[in-house]
Amino acid sequence: MLSILRxxxxxxxxxxxxxxxxxxxxxxxxxxxxxxxxxxxxQGLNLILGFAGMFAxxxxxxxxxxxxxxxxxxxxxxxxxxxxxxxxxxxxxFVGCVIGIPAIRVSGLYLAMVTIGVSEIVQWVxxxxxxxxxGTDGMLVASPxxxxxxxxxxxxxxxxxxxxxxxxxxxxxxxxxxxLGRAFVAIREGEIAAQSSGINVAxxxxxxxxxxxxxxxxxxxxxxxxxHYINPENFNLYQTIMQFCMVIVGGSxxxxxxxxxxxxxxxxxxxxxxxxxxxxxxxxxxxxxFVIFMPRGLAGLLISRNILPRERFSRAAxxxxxxxxxxxxxxxxx
Amino acid sequence: MNPLLKVEGLTVRFGGLTAVxxxxxxxxxxxxxxxxxxxxxxxxxxxxxxxxxAPIAAGSLHLSGVDVTSxxxxxxxxxxxxxxxxxxxxxxxxxxxxxLLFGLHSVARDPFTAFVVGGHAQRTNVDADRIxxxxxxxxxxxxxxxxxxxxxxxADQRYVEIGRALxxxxxxxxxxEPTAGLSPAQLERLDDLIAKLPADWDVSILLVEHVIPLVxxxxxxxxxxxxxxxxxxxxxxxxxxDPVVQKAYLGERLDA
Ligand SMILES: Nc1ncnc2c1ncn2[C@@H]1O[C@H](COP(=O)(O)OP(=O)(O)O)[C@@H](O)[C@H]1O
Ligand SMILES: [Mg+2]
Numbered sequence: 296m297l298s299i300l301r302x303x304x305x306x307x308x309x310x311x312x313x314x315x316x317x318x319x320x321x322x323x324x325x326x327x328x329x330x331x332x333x334x335x336x337x338q339g340l341n342l343i344l345g346f347a348g349m350f351a352x353x354x355x356x357x358x359x360x361x362x363x364x365x366x367x368x369x370x371x372x373x374x375x376x377x378x379x380x381x382x383x384x385x386x387x388x389f390v391g392c393v394i395g396i397p398a399i400r401v402s403g404l405y406l407a408m409v410t411i412g413v414s415e416i417v418q419w420v421x422x423x424x425x426x427x428x429x430g431t432d433g434m435l436v437a438s439p440x441x442x443x444x445x446x447x448x449x450x451x452x453x454x455x456x457x458x459x460x461x462x463x464x465x466x467x468x469x470x471x472x473x474x475l476g477r478a479f480v481a482i483r484e485g486e487i488a489a490q491s492s493g494i495n496v497a498x499x500x501x502x503x504x505x506x507x508x509x510x511x512x513x514x515x516x517x518x519x520x521x522x523h524y525i526n527p528e529n530f531n532l533y534q535t536i537m538q539f540c541m542v543i544v545g546g547s548x549x550x551x552x553x554x555x556x557x558x559x560x561x562x563x564x565x566x567x568x569x570x571x572x573x574x575x576x577x578x579x580x581x582x583x584x585f586v587i588f589m590p591r592g593l594a595g596l597l598i599s600r601n602i603l604p605r606e607r608f609s610r611a612a613x614x615x616x617x618x619x620x621x622x623x624x625x626x627x628x629x
Numbered sequence: 630m631n632p633l634l635k636v637e638g639l640t641v642r643f644g645g646l647t648a649v650x651x652x653x654x655x656x657x658x659x660x661x662x663x664x665x666x667x668x669x670x671x672x673x674x675x676x677x678x679x680x681x682x683a684p685i686a687a688g689s690l691h692l693s694g695v696d697v698t699s700x701x702x703x704x705x706x707x708x709x710x711x712x713x714x715x716x717x718x719x720x721x722x723x724x725x726x727x728x729l730l731f732g733l734h735s736v737a738r739d740p741f742t743a744f745v746v747g748g749h750a751q752r753t754n755v756d757a758d759r760i761x762x763x764x765x766x767x768x769x770x771x772x773x774x775x776x777x778x779x780x781x782x783x784a785d786q787r788y789v790e791i792g793r794a795l796x797x798x799x800x801x802x803x804x805x806e807p808t809a810g811l812s813p814a815q816l817e818r819l820d821d822l823i824a825k826l827p828a829d830w831d832v833s834i835l836l837v838e839h840v841i842p843l844v845x846x847x848x849x850x851x852x853x854x855x856x857x858x859x860x861x862x863x864x865x866x867x868x869x870x871d872p873v874v875q876k877a878y879l880g881e882r883l884d885a
Contacts, residue, residue, distance in 0.1 A: 474734060480720070481731045488718035491680055492793065493706035493734040498744070608727060 302604055304551055309461055316453050324449040325521060330561040331453075331460040332517045337541040337553035338467045339510020344539070345547030346476060346608070347503040348483030350403060353394060353410040354538050356417035357387040357508040359530035361515030363421070363428060366436045366525060376439030380459065380516050387512025388505040395504030399497060414532060421527040433526025436519040452520045459517060463510060468550060470506065471608065479503055480548075480608045540578050543585050546594025550606055555593045631694060633658045633833045634679070634710075634801050639688035641671070641678045641857075648674040650857035651688070656801070659827040661834045663848035665841065665868075667877060671857040672837045673715055676803050679835075680712050681705045693800060706734075709800030713790040713807060715837075721779040725770060725789050728778055729761050732793035764792045767829070768822070784815040791822075795830060802826065803835040808843070816843075823847055845869060853877065 300307060316327055336358060343351050361383035368374040368382055398409045421428045428434065438447035439455060446452050470476050478499045481489040486496050519525050537560060545556025560578075567573050589596060597603040632655035641649040649671045656662045664672050677683035679690060681702030689698045697705055711732075719728050765771045768788050778786060787807050794802050804823070808816050824847055826832055838844045844851060845865030853861040853868060855877040861868060868874055 477730055478734065480723075481734075484720040484723075485718055487682060488714070488720075489731070490682065490702035491706055491712055491714075491718075492731045493703045493797065494731075495701070495703045608723065 301602075304603065305464060305554065308554055309457075309464075313457065316450075316457075321449055324453060326561060326565065328449055328453055328456050328521045329518075330557055331456045332514050332521060333538070333541060333557035333561055334554055335460050335463045335517060336511055336514035336538055337545065337557050338463060338550075339507040339514065340538050341542045341545075341547060341549075341553045342467065342470065342479065342510065343503045343507035344542055345549070345552065346471065346483065347479035347500065349399075349500060349503060350407040351398075351410045351504065351507065352407050352532075352535050352539070353391075353413045353417075354507070354511045355530045355532060355534035356414040357391060357511030358515035358518060358534065359417055359421060359525075359527070360387045360390050360508075361512030362436075362519040362525050362530070363434075363515075364512070365516035366434055366519050367427065369437045369439070370434070375441075376455070377441065379439075380513065383516035384509040384512040387515065388509035391504040391506075391508025392501055395501040398504070399500040411532065411535075414535060418527055418531060421530070429526075431527060433524055433528075435524050436522065438523070439520065446520075449521070455520065456517050459513065463513060467510075471550060475499070475502065476608070483548075536582075537578060540582055542592075543590075544581055544592055546592030546596075546598075548608065549592070549594035549598070551597075551603060552592050552594035559593075631658075632656055632691075633660075633693055634835075635689075635691040636675075636679065637689045637691075639675070639678055639690065640686045641674050641683050642686045647857050648683075649678055649854075652854070652857070652859050653688075654852050654859065654862065656833050656835060657849075658833055659831070660849045661823065661827060661836060661847055663844040663851035663865075664835055664837045664854060665839075665844055665851060666854035669856075670854040672854055673805055674857075675854065676712060676805050676835075676837065679705075679801075679803065680710055703734075706797070709797075710803070711794035711797055711799035711801070712803035713787065713794060713805055715805040715809065717783070717786045717790055719778045719786055719789055719793075722777060724775050724777055725765070725781070725792075726761060726774040728789055729764065729792050729796050730757065732796040733757055733760065734797075760796050764795050767795070768792050782815075783810045784812070784819070787811075787819070788822075795832075798830065799832055801835065802830075802832050803837075805837045806839065807836070808838060808840065816840075820847060841869075 312327060312331070316324060319327065336354065340354050343349050364386040365376070365379040365383035368379040369376060394410070394413050398406060401409060422431055438445050440446070446455055478489070478494045481492065481494050482496050482499050490496055515530070518529070522529065541556030541560045542553060543556070544559060545554065546552030563577065567577060585592060594603065598605050634656040636655070637653050639649055639652045640647065652675060654662070664675070666672055674683055678685050681700060681704070685698065689696060691697065692708055692710060695708065697708055700708065762771070765774050768791065770785070770788060770792065773781065773785065778789060781789070791804070791807070807823070808819055811819060820843060823834065823836065826834060836844070836848060848865065850862065850864060851868045852859055853874050860877055861871045861874050863871070
């Protein structure tokens, strides 16, 4: 029984979320919705950051593209949400490709700088392209309608967000078990060996950008449903850092990690609402503590304690001692 | 017989240094070719040039008659050129099984993934589990498949690298000093393996090896590289008695 639960943690998560939302009040429902949005976004960031090992910091911007594209399609063209949502994802993925193609020339810190630059450019466009984006005033987001029924309040939009979140979760599982996911891990661990195994590193990286931006775009569109109103502030660097926090705290390169991260970082600020100062430095502290003491995040901890099952390609906790039995000393020749 | 690999006039330059200088060699199907030469002779660089990791300044490369000179490293891997590394290049924190999975890339299932990650889509429905089980069994590593690589001995890590190449059923397998750091017993076991690879896997082998008697025993023919140039080629006994080779080695290793 316990092992069934242990192997189906994510299914359990969705069942619990569904059960809670039948009994909850409007504000908690709003937070649950927000949490599910972050699950989507964090899963996307985890694909590029955790699995492919690329320091991309433009996910607030990708989210913005998704949010604005779906809002504009619905508001101005009356496009149904069923079409506006995938368009939001595809628009973000397209921008992800456009940014990815030049950005993959650099990696590590430089990639982080380039992508932060991109975020700032997107911010600037959102603020200054007033006729389209409404500038700093932001814009209202129409409620989605499915088959004539409007999904306007938090209880109703929950169903939309819940279903999309579940689908995106299935997609992430599929990606990671596919050759593509394997290629992500391979390029993270060493481009030379990856190339020699037949992996096209450049294309794999561009695709990591595209697919994680797709997640951010879908997440951005869902986010706009929870807010009913969007403005550039929603998608600034703080947004990106919070997502980064979710992946690191939850556990990068783990399929369960983003869930843990999204749950904690959605509810923690609520618990600390009376301690505003702590809330602000909280993220920073959390990041520092985890990066230094628990780089595999909570999922990594739970896996190494055998509470969660080991996932394919999730890095094993590093061993302290190498039981190297070889008698001869390895001397590297040039 | 048509050579499996034909290297003609291959040249690799690093700035002012010509690491591989107008090197030519041809390997027949099923052949084990030794590649020897003093440190810094350019053996690893020649490997890199053949596998697409080092830029080729001049010369050409044919695999089974196909000109692969302009192919990228992943394209050449997909064509069947696979290798191991002088310094083991495995993902130390992942299991043996997962490391072998990386080798399967060029047998991508569908055109879409083939486009993204590289490879070719001819082979469909590859049963990864079956292929990996077969290779692990062959290497005598079935019981190690779930071990994390960093817990393995260097000898076993070198087997995993060979396995990662074999899962793709390569045409050419290049082994860069696979015996470095091995104990005499481990060395003997690896020799036996290399000797039977061509017959069992229908593969040609290019082997860089420092222990000369071992190369002479294993290889059908030997190519000698010195300062980037091919200074001799022939059978084991021809090479051992070649004065040019002895001069390049200053007699030191050939006495062993
Ligand atoms: N990436 C590189 N950049 C510059 N010089 C290199 C590079 N790789 C190899 N070399 C040089 O090329 C020469 C041949 O090296 P290498 O192929 O590693 O020799 P071997 O494997 O025969 O010991 C050496 O002088 C080495 O310093
Ligand atoms: Mg070398």
